Amino acid sequence: MALKGFKKQGKISEHDMKIGEKLAYVLTGGDKAGLTKTVDEQYILDIERETFVTLAGEKLTQDRISYMLKKGKPLRN
Numbered sequence: 893m894a895l896k897g898f899k900k901q902g903k904i905s906e907h908d909m910k911i912g913e914k915l916a917y918v919l920t921g922g923d924k925a926g927l928t929k930t931v932d933e934q935y936i937l938d939i940e941r942e943t944f945v946t947l948a949g950e951k952l953t954q955d956r957i958s959y960m961l962k963k964g965k966p967l968r969n
Contacts, residue, residue, distance in 0.1 A: 895909050895912045895916075896909075907952045908968070910947075914943045915943075917939070917943065
């Protein structure tokens with residue numbers, strides 16, 4: 893996965909990698925989807941919400957949100 897390469901090169905932080913992995917999980921249909929198996933829209937919305945709430949509860953994510961609101965630029969932590 894490209895994320896591992898970016899992490900190894902120092903281009904992204906551990907938290908960036910975690911966010912990328914969660915995003916990939918949602919975009920690929922989570923645990924239910926597969927090469928020959930589709931999922932419905934509601935399932936995608938459900939795992940998207942679950943992932944968002946999980947990430948929003950993390951201190952590093954909260955720090956990023958706060959920094960963006962105060963400074964107008966992203967925090968890389």
